[in-house]
Each structure stands twice: as C-alpha cells, then as structure tokens.
Amino acid sequence: MCANFAAAMTRTASTTLSVGALTAAASNPRRYKLSDWVFGAGEAAPADGNFLWQIQRCTTAGTAGSSVTPQSIDPGDTQAATTVCGQAHSADPTLTANAILASIGLNQRASFRWVPAPGKELVIPATASNGLAFRTPTAALVTCTSQAWFEEQ
C-alpha cells in the first residue's frame, strides 16, 4: 500500500535559490510520485509582481535552510523516511539542465494548482538525492509557498 504525504515549502522568493526541494533519501531511497501541486504568494501582501514558477529535476538535495517534515495524509502511515524535503535553500540542489517539468508565469496575486490524472504523476527515481526542485527563476522578493502532495511507492 502506498503512503501519501503533504509538504509545504516556503521562502522569500529568490531568482537563484529554490523555494524547496523534494528528493529521495540518500539511503533507502524509494520512488515517489508528485500527485498534486499548489503554489502562490499567499503570505505576501496583495501587490502586483511577476512570478515564473518552475519544477526542475535535481540530482542532489542542496543545503536547505530548514527541513520540512512531510505529513502523512493517513495518520496510520509512517513518516516519509525515504524522502527528504527542504525549504529556503542556501545552496541550491544540482539542477538537471533542461529537465524543467513545468513552467508557468503568474501574477503575485494569483495561485496555481496542477493535478495529474491517475497514473500520470511526476515520478522521481529511487536514486539517492534525486528529486524535484520548486523554483522561482523570475520573482518579486516576497514570501511564496509551494505545497506538494506526493505518494511514496
């Protein structure tokens, strides 16, 4: 039975550093699937600002400012020890060139949600520290949040 988790990553938007990253653990990695993704600048005061949001594959976890503990959706599931989630990176994950899975421009006031059809989720290999980085390569300097739901395989 697959376990489902939720993780929210927040930072003051940076054009060079990721909002957060969701990677397979260095030991005992397992595949996981991104099953829902929401982002926006919900904690910032309403204002106009140009945001480009991206999901890009990465091969290291980078140095996170703080770690995020993924919360299990079913309290009966154990915590996601096979995945690592970090936010507000000070050293960015090693990004895989051209492996940008999603890219969308938004106003700071707007929020975005993407839900894949069953079986069409974004899959992360069971490879140590490989995963997804949530980025704002073009952004106003306001607090932004990326909320991800994922399924451990």
Added chain:
Amino acid sequence: MLKPQGYAIIVDPDAPTREFDTVTCCHCQRIVFLKPGAVRRGFDAGDPANPCPDDDPGGFCRMCMQPTCGPCADKGECVPFERKLQQMERRDQLLKSIGV
C-alpha cells in the same frame, strides 16, 4: 480534450479563473498546457529556447501511443520515461556497488 492527463487551475483576483487540460510527455514528463478548442494548441513555457512557446502543443509518439512535449518530438526518438527511470536507478546501484 477527450482524455486529459492532468488539470491546471489559475485563480487570480484580478482576472477570470483560468483552467487548462494538460498532458504529460511520455518521454520526459514535461507538463504541456493545452488551450481549449477543436485544434490542438498548447503552450510549453518550459523550454526558454522554444521560439514559439505560446503555440507548441508537442507531438505524439506512435511507439508509446502517448503525447510528447515539443523538444522530445523534435528529437524524433522513442525513449519511454520508465526506461530512463530504470537507467537512473541502475546507475545509482552501480556507483554504490563500486563504492563511489
């Protein structure tokens, strides 16, 4: 779209809510946003070098019988993403087995 592979919603207080069907590239998993209409049009802003990101709906792989993104369609080869996953995992296993 008859069988979308995903759904995207943009909620903006200053604009009408926008909703898109999406497809996921079967070769690289890039998400392609599709515009409504009888003709398949989309936008794939994931490729900064794409000269026409506003109207690139990608292609279709007749080996996988699944849609692909524009850059993968341009490559003209079929490497299913599942095979790429296996290659990544085997490489990691090899590196661990030789102590790297």
